[in-house]
Amino acid sequence: MSNPRSIIRWISAAGGILSLCAGLAVLVAPPIGGALHWPWDDEILLVAFFVVVFVIAGLLLPFVLLDDSDRADRTPPEPIPSTPPPGRGLEHVLDRRWLLSLPPARRHRVRGGLRRTTIRTIVRTEGCATETARDHLADGTWTDDPVAAAFVRPEPESDGSLLRSLRERLYFTRRARRTARAVLMLAAEDARR
């Protein structure tokens, strides 16, 4: 009881209990209510009291509406750091189910990456030099899939026609997917040998 906070708590609790008893007494015995007189008749005091309690209630309201009492429960008990798998960027391009139009720079990067992968896979699987692999790429003999062969073949500069550009944009993902499958098949055949 030596703690000042405890003393204040007990005084407040006692005051509350006395108020409750007084209120109940007024309810059950109306003559007591008649004996009790409202101490102030000044309406300004009443309005001021109302304004003060209304402001306090208004300030408390957001804390009730935006309750954060469950904050501790949101801590995940097994927080394995979220790390993506290797190839997530390429996965976003190759494994989409809906039609995707990529910006030219991104298409250029994806095509260049698949071209390098194809060359390196040919070098590894056939044990040849990089130049030989480039020749295979140029003549398209590395795969039976004409779409994949055409996708990674070094091509002359585009003629810039609108139709060609539109086709390139629309069919890019499908062609990239065919190429990825062809390169993976090349590596799988080597692994089986």
Added chain:
Amino acid sequence: MTARRTTRWNSALIAALLTSGIGALVADPTLLLLSIPPVVFAVYSHVPASPATTLELERSCTEPAPSHGQAVEVTVTLKNAGDRTLPNVCLVDGVPPMLSVTDGSARHAAALGPGDKTTFSYTVTAKHGTHRFRPAAVVLEDISGSVAVETNVETETELACRSPVRTATLEQIAHRYAGSTITVDNGHGTVFSTVRSYQPGDPQRTIDWNRYARDRELTTISFRDERSRATLLCLDAREVCYRSDSSDEPHAVFYACTVARELLDTIATANGPVGLAVFGTKQRYITPNTGAHHVETIRQTLNDPKLLPLEPPNRTRPGDTDELPIRPLRTRFGEASILLISPLLDDSPLETARTLRTDGQPVTVISPAVTATRSLGTAVAGLRRDNRLGALRRSNVTVIDWDPETALETAIRAGANR
């Protein structure tokens, strides 16, 4: 420890304020009387004392040194060591960041009287590496639920899922193409090197006097120095290496640290000079040396969460280079055997290893495999890594391709015998 007041009883307080305020404004005693119950509730929330943080935690594992993939049951006992009742104790155990709970829950709630205990268990699947449990997060509430005290209860627990390298030698791992010693033919060493005819100016102490006594011929003996070749553990911990094959698996940087710790123990056992180079968000170099204190320094560096954080670092700003720097490896550690530990997820470690090998420096690449085959995109990433491994082998770089599902030593032996 932080104590905060919850908003549980604010509704009662607002109701009390509004009814009493309106009651006073309209001079209606009924409204004033109606405000009494909410006032009682609002006061009640301030009556109980804040809960005391008098908790003691005990944690035990069924297997403190499990093997990779083994299920380990963790039992946690929480005791109220104080003399007051704790009416609401909520606990979230500090499961190591790289382990996932596979059975049960790491959360628990109880009411604890003085001296009472509560026990709960959950199961984690062990992964390679040394996993330290973090402090358990505890939230204590008083009986009215109006005050919440958040605190941490700590107890040291470690789960060491080791993959020691016992039978593979340092020569097999690091000095395959260079030998384990460096010879300095400076004439002043302790190992016999050559005998040649005496030349004017040769020091007297190098003259072979026995031979002079026998044959009357002046000859000079030359000696050389031999010292152990140093090994430099190079960790590739760049942002690009924070990748894992699935969401509940550790990432490649964690596995790289695990490999480095195991190899550090192997080299320390052989008493070979060992150094460290870390290429991550920060770079750190420790010059090769021997001795228990030096090894402990490297071990602590590998455990430094600022240098090698478990959480993936923020992506580098556009324009920042994220390449492995080759210059310090050439200039500062030119005579050392390089053990480059990298998941090989880009071309930078490939180019670094090939360049060092071309310079004649012995290089071994140890690559934890974290590629997945769940989709076409990830399968292509796996193929690219295979191509990099192939390119390294063609460049006479020793390659150890480590699948974390297998023992590290098995991968080392397979790589060394290839």
